Amino acid sequence: MSYKAHHERSISDPDGFWGEQAKLIHWEKPFDTVLNYDNPPFAKWFEGGLTNLCYNSVDRHAKERPNQIALVAVSTETNKEKAYTFQELYEEVNRIAAIYKANGIQKGDRVLIYMPMIAEACFAMLACARIGAIHSVVFGGFASHSLASRIDDAKPKMIVTAEAGMRGGKAVPYKPLLDEAITLASYKPEKVLLVNRGLSEFTSVAGRDLDYAAERQKHLNDIVPVEWVDATHPSYILYTSGTTGKPKGVQRDTGGYAVALMASMNHIFCGKAGETMFTTSDIGWVVGHSYIIYGPLLNGMATIMYEGTPLRPDAGIWWELVAKYKVSVMFSAPTAVRVLKKQDPAFLTKHDLSSLRTLFLAGEPLDEPTASWIHDAIKKPVVDNYWQTETGWPILAIQRGIEVMPHKFGSPGVPSFGYNMKLLDDATSVELGPDQKGVIAIEGPLPPGCMQTVWGDDKRFVSTYWETIPGKLIYSTFDWGIKDKDGYFFILGRTDDVINVAGHRLGTREIEESISSHPNISEVAVVGIEDKLKGQAAIAFVIPKDSSKAENLEKECMKTVDSQLGAIARPGRVYVVSALPKTRSGKIVRRALQAVAEGRDPGDISTMEDQTVLAQIKTIIEQSA
Numbered sequence: 001m002s003y004k005a006h007h008e009r010s011i012s013d014p015d016g017f018w019g020e021q022a023k024l025i026h027w028e029k030p031f032d033t034v035l036n037y038d039n040p041p042f043a044k045w046f047e048g049g050l051t052n053l054c055y056n057s058v059d060r061h062a063k064e065r066p067n068q069i070a071l072v073a074v075s076t077e078t079n080k081e082k083a084y085t086f087q088e089l090y091e092e093v094n095r096i097a098a099i100y101k102a103n104g105i106q107k108g109d110r111v112l113i114y115m116p117m118i119a120e121a122c123f124a125m126l127a128c129a130r131i132g133a134i135h136s137v138v139f140g141g142f143a144s145h146s147l148a149s150r151i152d153d154a155k156p157k158m159i160v161t162a163e164a165g166m167r168g169g170k171a172v173p174y175k176p177l178l179d180e181a182i183t184l185a186s187y188k189p190e191k192v193l194l195v196n197r198g199l200s201e202f203t204s205v206a207g208r209d210l211d212y213a214a215e216r217q218k219h220l221n222d223i224v225p226v227e228w229v230d231a232t233h234p235s236y237i238l239y240t241s242g243t244t245g246k247p248k249g250v251q252r253d254t255g256g257y258a259v260a261l262m263a264s265m266n267h268i269f270c271g272k273a274g275e276t277m278f279t280t281s282d283i284g285w286v287v288g289h290s291y292i293i294y295g296p297l298l299n300g301m302a303t304i305m306y307e308g309t310p311l312r313p314d315a316g317i318w319w320e321l322v323a324k325y326k327v328s329v330m331f332s333a334p335t336a337v338r339v340l341k342k343q344d345p346a347f348l349t350k351h352d353l354s355s356l357r358t359l360f361l362a363g364e365p366l367d368e369p370t371a372s373w374i375h376d377a378i379k380k381p382v383v384d385n386y387w388q389t390e391t392g393w394p395i396l397a398i399q400r401g402i403e404v405m406p407h408k409f410g411s412p413g414v415p416s417f418g419y420n421m422k423l424l425d426d427a428t429s430v431e432l433g434p435d436q437k438g439v440i441a442i443e444g445p446l447p448p449g450c451m452q453t454v455w456g457d458d459k460r461f462v463s464t465y466w467e468t469i470p471g472k473l474i475y476s477t478f479d480w481g482i483k484d485k486d487g488y489f490f491i492l493g494r495t496d497d498v499i500n501v502a503g504h505r506l507g508t509r510e511i512e513e514s515i516s517s518h519p520n521i522s523e524v525a526v527v528g529i530e531d532k533l534k535g536q537a538a539i540a541f542v543i544p545k546d547s548s549k550a551e552n553l554e555k556e557c558m559k560t561v562d563s564q565l566g567a568i569a570r571p572g573r574v575y576v577v578s579a580l581p582k583t584r585s586g587k588i589v590r591r592a593l594q595a596v597a598e599g600r601d602p603g604d605i606s607t608m609e610d611q612t613v614l615a616q617i618k619t620i621i622e623q624s625a
């Protein structure tokens with residue numbers, strides 16, 4: 001079937017289309033309806049159907065392929081590598097499910113998981129799904145304040161943690177941060193289950209803290225029956241990255257998520273049971289939930305969990321793993337590729353990458369130099385895909401399992417099946433024609449797998465996402481873009497980042513793309529700041545590849561923009577910096593740059609990786625004023 005026919009059917013006949021996709025998972029009891037959209041924008045998929053995410057990810061494969069590898073946990077920090085078969089994964093998940101049960105965790109209770117990238121984190125997630133508990137994984141890099149606010153929001157009965165993670169060869173203690181977070185939070189969890197890796201000292205709270213190894217020993221041979229839950233039962237809560245402000249607690253269902261992930265594994269990622277998928281993200285992010293844990297396992301694939309940086313022991317480590325485990329599908333982020341790009345490509349090319357079919361990249365705009373560099377190094381298709389924590393799986397992608405359509409540079413491709421995409425004028429909500437700029441929106445119902453609501457706050461779900469485009473109940477992605485005549489979308493930045501220069505609206509991405517074509521630019525961020533004459537003016541922050549040749553970089557960047565986009569887009573200033581403020585998932589925090597450039601307070605920066613970067617930039621701005 002052609003992409004076009006496939007997509008059209010998914011929109012015009014959702015019952016038929018998704019009813020068929022639903023056959024990809026096991027239903028303990030068939031659903032009554034495919035879609036119930038009686039109360040928009042709340043979509044209920046596969047209502048009345050009983051299923052279970054853990055059963056679909058583990059049990060069915062443990063029966064059919066018990067000795068096949070399911071999970072490989074690799075740590076280049078502790079130099080440990082351990083593979084688990086589906087049978088072994090089944091046993092480990094049952095043990096931790098038994099620990100949950102013994103501690104009174106029931107269907108619907110929340111379990112917060114604050115862990116490094118170790119196998120136990122995967123067991124802990126799947127064990128929640130097994131008993132119908134709702135997990136809330138919080139990225140291990142978050143400190144106590146961010147963790148406390150997530151504890152208060154999710155109200156977990158239990159928190160699963162480890163005493164430490166490890167990064168760059170150094171132990172990063174988690175337990176003291178968790179203790180502090182619990183002190184800060186108003187809500188108090190009953191129990192803390194701790195995996196002691198022997199990496200750092202810690203203190204235990206008697207009566208509250210449980211040692212995982214000791215508890216596991218008590219339940220070595222326990223089998224916990226699967227809790228069959230309605231397809232609409234929440235499987236997890238996950239907070240958005242916090243790039244634009246206060247994170248939103250995304251609530252996901254069970255049945256729709258399982259079906260959508262399986263459909264995406266078939267039509268987008270094209271992975272097959274028995275193969276290996278390697279996703280370099282972290283379980284604290286949506287990419288980790290969908291494509292480290294659930295997607296590959298649902299599909300009967302082995303998945304690799306990796307603890308470490310892409311550069312240790314050398315910049316070839318990820319590709320060494322590709323060769324060793326015959327990875328067929330790999331998924332990473334542009335920010336990681338930019339890290340590798342500073343190294344010799346020989347680190348990659350010396351490994352046997354013949355098993356690898358495709359590299360997927362998502363999370364932020366994929367710039368041309370980064371895309372070309374990685375493509376030239378691995379000589380495999382590089383597939384940009386665009387989505388959000390909210391949607392759980394790609395909104396835009398070239399769907400190679402349906403039709404291998406040409407890639408267009410700068411575009412993550414075309415709408416995925418089930419997504420009824422619109423490009424709208426954000427003031428009038430008029431649908432725009434080819435090459436006009438507007439806000440990227442999704443006509444409801446959102447397809448299976450997307451968020452059900454904001455955890456505990458239906459009103460916030462409606463007001464945040466569905467009421468921002470005047471006169472229309474439509475989901476806003478808060479991203480700004482264009483669609484070309486062939487239906488390919490191009491992301492031009494976030495709606496918050498659109499710059500209005502003398503009445504012309506420009507996406508920051510357009511200007512960044514232009515500046516990054518300068519040969520001495522390694523990274524760039526553009527923001528709009530207030531300008532008395534023009535309303536707003538663009539300001540650029542650039543990291544040069546070679547800072548000894550950065551003397552005239554400001555003028556050169558301006559010239560590049562002039563010739564490519566016109567003088568209207570020319571940045572008022574180009575500041576040469578050594579680092580950009582980023583979230584812990586590697587996204588540039590433009591709102592903070594903008595605040596600093598306008599001399600304002602940057603506000604909440606707790607989701608930021610390195611808080612000193614902003615201070616450095618402030619100094620650079622002040623010195624060059």
Ligand code: ATP
Binds near residue numbers: 244386388479494
């Ligand atoms: P918050 O919503 O809390 O501000 P966030 O939007 O960064 O944080 P995520 O859900 O992790 O949280 O990121 C989704 C966003 O990342 C998208 O809305 C888009 O702006 C950006 N993005 C993701 N993939 C791509 C891509 N392939 N190309 C361009 N932008 C992308």
Ligand code: MG
Binds near residue numbers: 240244388
């Ligand atoms: Mg967002």
